[in-house]
Amino acid sequence: MRKTQLAIFVRSPTTARLKIICSAPAFFWSFCFFSTSPQSHYTPKARNLLFLLNQCTTFKQFNQVHAHIITSGFQHNQFLIGKLVEMASIKFQQNNMTRSVLIFTHAHKPNQFTWNTIIRGLSISNTPQRAIFIFVQMCREFIQRQSFTYAFVLKACARSHALETGKAIHGLAAKSGHVSHIFVATTAIHAYSTCGDLNSAEKVFDEMDTRNVVSWNAVISGYVQNGLPDDGLRLFGWMWSEGVRPNDVTLIGVISACAQKKELELGRWLHTYVNENWDEFRSSINIRTALIDMYAKCRQIDLARQVFNEAQKRDIGMWNALIGGYVFNGHFEEALELFQKIEAGELEPDEPTLVSTLRACAHLGALDIGERIHSYAKEKEKRFMFNTTLGTALIDMYSKCGCITKAREVFNRMHLRDVMAWTSMIWGLAIHGHAMDALDLFLLMLDSGPMPDGITFIGVLYACSHAGLVDQGIHYFEAMRNKYHISPKIEHYGCMIDLLGRAGRLEEAYDLILRMEMQPNAIIWRALLSACRLHLSIKFAEVAIENLFKLQCDHCGDYVLLSNIYASQGRWDNVERIRRKMEEGGIRKLPGLSFIETNSEPTTEAWIDLRGHLIDQTGKRMCGCYQS
Structure with missing residues (x-):
């Protein structure tokens, strides 16, 4: 100009x-x-400043106009204050939510719109509890509440997982005559579902006079997110019969239910429905992401990849779904290839990307890629500083790659540690033979950390077993049941059988098997069989192998163990009988496989078997090195 x-x-x-x-x-x-x-001698009018506020596209411009409002003496204008709070809490929330609270706090008698706006902004912020506090303050000052007020504060209760507070606010909405409003009822369903009170959620839904697709979505998603896909699909069938047309949120929830139930046929039908109504759903990346996840969970990873390849636009969530799908299906090399494509592209990996890739690294022993991810997380320290899931995945990766010292460094640097972080570190120490360190860490967890769960105790019992701490292991097993009220699972019994068996207390091990709360499986009998090999006990070995045969578990290792026990006692006729039975059943001793990393690429290494059969060229080279 x-x-x-x-x-x-x-x-x-x-x-x-x-x-x-x-x-x-x-x-x-x-x-x-x-x-x-x-x-000019010009003093701008309030309407002009309001117009300028609406034109702000950056936080810097917003600050400039806000400063001019103050210097022009309009800092108490109700319309401008309401607009300032709205823009600070909704439009520019990512910059600083504190600004909107500051504007609201210094406002002179804020009107109803301003109260609603600050509650709405805080309900979707990182501190939704403050929205509840503001609502309480609003009630104390006898400011009239609208239906939207209750809806916003109920959303804050959902995000804060404040079930009792949500019930009280829902009761207040009922008392003031706002509970029948569809927005309030739908938000109440969402709040109850998020807090796990599905009975209250469905009760609110049943009592609704009118329901729209958002109401149906709230209750369907609530069931699916709480691990009740059957109920979610039941509600979807009801919705369909009522003639309510599903939208993209409905389909995402129902496809997720199919993923949980491994309901491939219904998932395919939904995929067909999406394709038939492509004009309506073409813009929804999230539907394709849900389809990828569903096919992956149903073990149809090729179909998941096909959906991914057909997508014209892909966000990081879609990449995460396919990487996670590959890891879930054991295709770890493909997962790493996808991650490397993300690295080479313009997308920035987020927490699920890194966690899934670290799991693939842990399975393949791909230490180089795992270390690259760790370096990236350090560069983005502000973003991942308090991320316990990523920290736990790093501990697991370093432990499985043999770097227990680095795993411990990650654990020590974590600002927050949940039960999985403690458990992962205890497991890592136990597996690497640092049994006493694992038990010391467990004691520290009991003193200052979260309550242990069943998986924690598996690691503790494993450590006791490999350290030969029989009495201590028995003590922790009993404490798990009596003090922490955790019912033993098959894995706990397996550790106890291994613990007693290694110590030569085979009678006690067999007695514990007979007293198990569930039917012993192959893992239990193999633990006993391994102990018999260690202590050359034919009596219990024959009991174990007989029960394995009953379970129809014809594993070559079981035959080899029993054969070795017979051989150690000089019972060669029994050895020959076992070998003959293996040949008749077509059971061969399989070669072992291991993963190493060469030139930053995970490689499968295979060994030749006892008869000299070559498995692959890499195995041949390695065997040649050993022979020389």
């Missing part, structure tokens, strides 16, 4: 003329010029 043109606007800057100024590249320079020029 030329200076001669600007001079005209300085003399009489109306809202219409402000529109032309705002379209100029130097919008705020022009604004500051005509509003502060000594020649």
Whole structure:
């Protein structure tokens, strides 16, 4: 804008003329010029400032207009205050939510719109509890509440997992006659579902006079997210019979239910429905992401990849779904290839990307890629500083790659540690033979950490077993049941059988098997069989192998163990009988496989078997090295 043109606007800057100024590249320079020029003697009207606020596209511009509102004496104007709070808490929330609270706090008798706006902004912020606090303050000052007020604060209760507070606020909404409003009822369903109170959620749903697709979505998603896919699909069938047309949120919830139930046929039908209504759903990346996850969970990873390849647009969530799907299906190399494509592209990996890739690294022993991910997380320390899931995945990766010292460093640097972080570190120490360190860490967890769960005790019992701490292991097993009220699972019994068996207490091990709360499986009998091999006990070995045969578990290792026990006792006729039975059943001793990393690439290494059969060229080279 030329200076001669600007001079005209300085003399009489109306809202219409402000529109032309705002379209100029130097919008705020022009604004500051005509509003502060000594020649203009102009005091902007509130409506003009309101218009300027609406034109702000950056937080810097917002700050400039806010400063001018204060210097112009409009800091108590109700319309401007309401707009300032709305923009600070909704439009520019990512910059600083504190600003909106500050504006609200210094407002002189804020009106109903301003109260609702600050509650709404806080309900979707990182501190939704503050929305509840503001609502309580609103009640104390006898400010009239609207239906939207209750809906916003119920959303805050959902995000805070404040079930009892949510019930109280829902009761207040009922008392004030707002509970029948569809927005309030739908938000109440969401709050109850998020907090795990599905009975209350369905009760609210049943009592609704009118329901829209959002209401149906709330209750369907609630069931699915709480691990009740059957109920979610039941509600979807009811919704379909009512003639309510599903939208993208409905389909995402139902496809997720199919993923949980491994319901491939219904998942395929939903995929067909999406394709038939492509014009309506073409813009929904999340539907394709849900389909990828569903096919992966149903062990149809090729179909998942096909959906991925057909997508014209892909966000990081879609990449995460396929990487996670590959890891879930044991295709770890493909998962790493996808991650490397993300690295080479423009997308920035987030927490699920890194966690899934670290799991693939842990299975393949791909230490180089795992270390790259760790370096990336360090560079983005502010973003991942308090991420316990990522920290736990790093501990697991380093432990499985043999770097227990680095795993311990990650654990020590974590700002927050949940039960999985403690458990992962205890497991890592136990597996690497640092049994006493694992038990010391467990004692530290009991003193200062979260309550242990069943998986924690598996690691503790494993450590006791490999350290030969029989009495201590028995003590922890009993404490798990009696003190922490954790019912033993098959894995706990397996550790105990291994513990007693290694110590030569085979009678006690067999007695524990007979007293198990569930039917012993192959893992239990193999633990006993391994102990018999260690202590050369034919009596219990024959009992174990007989039960394995009953379970139809014809594993070559079982035959080899029994054969070795017979051989150690000089019972060669029994050895020959076992070998003959293996040949008749077509059972061969399989070669072992291991993963190593060469030139930053995970490689499968295979060994030749006892008869000299070559498995692959890599195995041949390695065997040649050993022979030389």
